[in-house]
Amino acid sequence: MADQDDAGAAGADHADHAAPHFIEEIRATGFPILTRTDFSDVTFLLEIEHPAMARAAQPGQFVIVILDDHGERLPLTIADFDRARGTVTLVVQAVGKSTRQMQATLRAGGTLYGLVGPMGVPSHVSGAKKVICVGGGLGVAPIYPQARAFKEAGAYVIGVVGFRNKDLVFWDDKFRAVCDEFIICTDDGSAGIRGLVTQGITEALARHVDVDEVVAIGPPIMMRSCVETTRPFKIKTMVSLNPIMVDGTGMCGGCRVKVADRIRFACVDGPDFDGHKVDFDDLMLRLRRYKAQEKDALDRYDENCRRTRLPHETLGVR
Amino acid sequence: MARKTIRSIPQLRAPMPVQEPVVRARNFDEVALGFDTQAALLECERCLVCPQPACVEGCPVNIDIPGFITRMIRHDYRGAYDVLTDSTLLPAVCGRVCPQEDQCEGVCPVGAGGTLEPVAIGRLERWLGDRAIAEGWRKQSHIERRQFRVGIVGSGPAGMACAADLAKAGCKVTIFEALHEPGGVLRYGIPEFRLPNSVVDAEINAIRALGVEIKCNTLVGRLFTIEQMLNEMGYDAVFIGTGAGSPRFMDLPGEGLNGVLSANELLTRCNLMRAGQFPTYDTPLGLGKRVAVIGAGNTAMDAMRVSLRLGADEVHCIYRRTEHECPARREELHHAEEEGIHFHWLTNPVEILGDANGNVRALRCVRMELGAPDDSGRRSPVVVPGSEFDFEADTVVYAIGTSPNPILGQTSKLKLDKRGYIQSDASLATSLAGVYAGGDIVTGAATVILAMGAGRRAAQGIKDYLGIRDSSVVYAPEAAGLEGSLFGIDLAERNFTHLRLI
Numbered sequence: 001m002a003d004q005d006d007a008g009a010a011g012a013d014h015a016d017h018a019a020p021h022f023i024e025e026i027r028a029t030g031f032p033i034l035t036r037t038d039f040s041d042v043t044f045l046l047e048i049e050h051p052a053m054a055r056a057a058q059p060g061q062f063v064i065v066i067l068d069d070h071g072e073r074l075p076l077t078i079a080d081f082d083r084a085r086g087t088v089t090l091v092v093q094a095v096g097k098s099t100r101q102m103q104a105t106l107r108a109g110g111t112l113y114g115l116v117g118p119m120g121v122p123s124h125v126s127g128a129k130k131v132i133c134v135g136g137g138l139g140v141a142p143i144y145p146q147a148r149a150f151k152e153a154g155a156y157v158i159g160v161v162g163f164r165n166k167d168l169v170f171w172d173d174k175f176r177a178v179c180d181e182f183i184i185c186t187d188d189g190s191a192g193i194r195g196l197v198t199q200g201i202t203e204a205l206a207r208h209v210d211v212d213e214v215v216a217i218g219p220p221i222m223m224r225s226c227v228e229t230t231r232p233f234k235i236k237t238m239v240s241l242n243p244i245m246v247d248g249t250g251m252c253g254g255c256r257v258k259v260a261d262r263i264r265f266a267c268v269d270g271p272d273f274d275g276h277k278v279d280f281d282d283l284m285l286r287l288r289r290y291k292a293q294e295k296d297a298l299d300r301y302d303e304n305c306r307r308t309r310l311p312h313e314t315l316g317v318r
Numbered sequence: 319m320a321r322k323t324i325r326s327i328p329q330l331r332a333p334m335p336v337q338e339p340v341v342r343a344r345n346f347d348e349v350a351l352g353f354d355t356q357a358a359l360l361e362c363e364r365c366l367v368c369p370q371p372a373c374v375e376g377c378p379v380n381i382d383i384p385g386f387i388t389r390m391i392r393h394d395y396r397g398a399y400d401v402l403t404d405s406t407l408l409p410a411v412c413g414r415v416c417p418q419e420d421q422c423e424g425v426c427p428v429g430a431g432g433t434l435e436p437v438a439i440g441r442l443e444r445w446l447g448d449r450a451i452a453e454g455w456r457k458q459s460h461i462e463r464r465q466f467r468v469g470i471v472g473s474g475p476a477g478m479a480c481a482a483d484l485a486k487a488g489c490k491v492t493i494f495e496a497l498h499e500p501g502g503v504l505r506y507g508i509p510e511f512r513l514p515n516s517v518v519d520a521e522i523n524a525i526r527a528l529g530v531e532i533k534c535n536t537l538v539g540r541l542f543t544i545e546q547m548l549n550e551m552g553y554d555a556v557f558i559g560t561g562a563g564s565p566r567f568m569d570l571p572g573e574g575l576n577g578v579l580s581a582n583e584l585l586t587r588c589n590l591m592r593a594g595q596f597p598t599y600d601t602p603l604g605l606g607k608r609v610a611v612i613g614a615g616n617t618a619m620d621a622m623r624v625s626l627r628l629g630a631d632e633v634h635c636i637y638r639r640t641e642h643e644c645p646a647r648r649e650e651l652h653h654a655e656e657e658g659i660h661f662h663w664l665t666n667p668v669e670i671l672g673d674a675n676g677n678v679r680a681l682r683c684v685r686m687e688l689g690a691p692d693d694s695g696r697r698s699p700v701v702v703p704g705s706e707f708d709f710e711a712d713t714v715v716y717a718i719g720t721s722p723n724p725i726l727g728q729t730s731k732l733k734l735d736k737r738g739y740i741q742s743d744a745s746l747a748t749s750l751a752g753v754y755a756g757g758d759i760v761t762g763a764a765t766v767i768l769a770m771g772a773g774r775r776a777a778q779g780i781k782d783y784l785g786i787r788d789s790s791v792v793y794a795p796e797a798a799g800l801e802g803s804l805f806g807i808d809l810a811e812r813n814f815t816h817l818r819l820i
Contacts, residue, residue: 252583293602
């Protein structure tokens with residue numbers, strides 16, 4: 001990564017946030033979990049105390065979480081931050097071994113072994129007059145601070161979020177507070193409109209011819225669909241990429257993505273890139289790198305849980 | 319005692335046992351087992367104790383080598399350790415990973431004639447370092463506390479050397495590390511069989527014993543900036559030793575295939591994240607059976623030997639020049655050859671080929687031949703026309719060097735050079751007052767000991783900047799006379815707290 005052409009500008013907007021006043025404020029391990037909220041049987045929210053990070057965090061950045069001393073380094077987009085409370089909020093989907101284990105073990109009052117960040121170049125909150133902020137799946141939470149940032153910058157914000165059904169919807173009140181228009185899309189039509197987020201984008205674009213920018217966060221397949229939806233309209237579409245990472249500091253190159261036919265590292269050059277230039281096939285292929293190992297780890301974990309739970313449950317019956 | 323001469327000393331080096339290649343290629347235990355006491359003492363006898371020792375000049379941190387060896391001969395091991403640790407706080411590390419053949423041992427007069435091998439200084443240093451760990455020796459420095467606070471970015475060799483010198487000068491030192499364990503390249507990069515984690519832990523504890531605080535999980539630049547450290551967090555000076563960092567790729571077709579990774583990623587997964595013990599540890603590795611490593615430097619050697627130990631059937635080295643130009647240490651190359659790594663000199667990859675599932679299946683290569691010498695004086699390789707061939711491999715590892723990490727450039731006003739490394743002057747001061755930088759982030763990828771040397775040089779620069787008197791030499795203001803002093807206080811010294819009126 002010899003060139004840093006477009007990255008340099010990002011540093012300037014960092015300076016207006018105060019640094020930690022006391023070194024003691026910076027925790028090196030054992031990060032306290034203040035609250036936990038479960039949105040559904042797979043999605044849950046953790047609010048973690050880290051005053052220095054709450055001050056530094058900006059929309060679009062991510063953290064790396066480590067569950068315990070055997071854990072992997074797990075990148076998670078910052079879903080929200082509260083500078084006054086000194087907390088950062090993460091929304092986790094329990095889909096793999098590590099996230100399932102987090103769901104099973106992390107409680108309010110407990111601690112996280114490792115938490116480092118904020119990482120990545122903050123999202124550029126452009127001077128766009130009218131934006132569509134799109135979130136799907138894991139991307140619903142992290143699109144919220146972006147929508148809020150655009151709103152604070154004076155933009156007309158259209159929020160589009162997608163869920164499988166009505167029971168999985170969360171944060172709709174938070175979104176309504178920062179969006180001028182808000183469209184929920186569900187697969188079965190049980191809330192909002194029936195269809196994918198691209199349906200929502202199409203509807204919004206039909207009503208507004210003057211949309212300057214679209215920001216989409218979610219699974220790669222969703223981001224690709226969003227990019228393809230806006231491409232004919234030539235509307236700038238930013239996406240937040242989520243490749244496999246190890247260190248998250250630009251050292252391993254595991255998170256390399258292809259943007260405009262060049263290798264970029266999502267952890268230090270991104271995670272935000274111009275969606276119309278992203279090679280999504282490359283991204284989706286590379287996300288399959290550890291499929292076999294991920295399944296193996298999850299199977300073993302489930303098997304272990306089942307085995308350790310059995311005697312306990314029989315005890316309860318007695 | 320009569321002066322030792324080249325004829326009177328033991329002619330042969332004391333033997334050091336190593337693990338058999340066939341055994342060690344499948345385990346992570348150390349390859350070189352180190353001297354025992356008897357061998358160490360025998361080797362000490364080979365030192366001529368030159369009055370003007372070339373080895374001290376040859377050492378990037380100027381260890382008083384004859385000084386510690388003479389004490390060892392007197393069986394004053396503790397005294398020898400104290401001499402050694404005047405210059406380095408990581409002897410067990412340096413004794414293992416320094417390229418001594420290019421440094422102290424390279425200029426040793428014993429080896430100069432070419433018939434004898436030089437004194438095995440590195441092995442002696444390692445023996446002493448290991449002994450200190452075993453005996454629990456700590457460098458007892460008299461430290462007078464000062465009000466200065468210094469922040470250090472990165473806990474690798476440069477940062478630790480700088481921290482140690484500044485702590486000894488009485489500064490309150492905090493090291494910030496982005497990863498969850500301290501040590502930098504000693505932790506994530508250099509594998510267990512060359513440098514055991516227990517040794518790294520022991521050396522880091524020695525730094526902590528000096529009062530240095532290490533904060534892991536702290537990404538400087540993003541959590542707070544260098545400027546904020548100086549302006550808001552109350553640091554009087556900052557040292558940046560973040561390392562070079564970002565791995566290079568070649569932009570070949572097929573680089574996005576699964577099974578293509580950097581040596582940094584392979585080593586980090588294996589060393590820091592312990593992916594070799596998946597699924598006990600959560601981080602997977604996914605190493606194949608036929609591994610091709612591109613490049614032939616020390617990192618390539620580590621990547622290859624790690625792959626072998628993690629169960630690869632065959633490991634191949636692809637390098638576009640010849641063995642003669644190979645930048646790895648001779649010893650590493652020799653060890654790799656012994657362990658059964660296959661070397662393909664004058665071979666260059668042009669494309670990575672994949673299967674239907676997007677996994678690597680082969681490497682398309684061309685043969686090279688050496689042409690005219692380039693800027694570095696090495697003959698540059700040129701492609702042999704029509705020599706293309708496919709080389710079967712399921713894992714391709716890039717070990718072709720690194721580029722500077724961009725984070726501090728993105729988040730501070732530090733002046734960078736054309737290539738993105740941090741610019742600094744001879745004292746390692748950067749463009750920001752009070753900010754010093756050294757190691758790979760200034761020079762590009764180099765060695766552990768050069769980074770330590772840079773860390774020490776920067777510590778000296780910081781001491782000068784803060785007006786702390788030089789704690790590494792005996793201070794004698796009388797010798798300089800009282801001129802330019804105030805009641806005997808050197809005016810250049812701005813730190814008066816250690817003076818007490820009686």
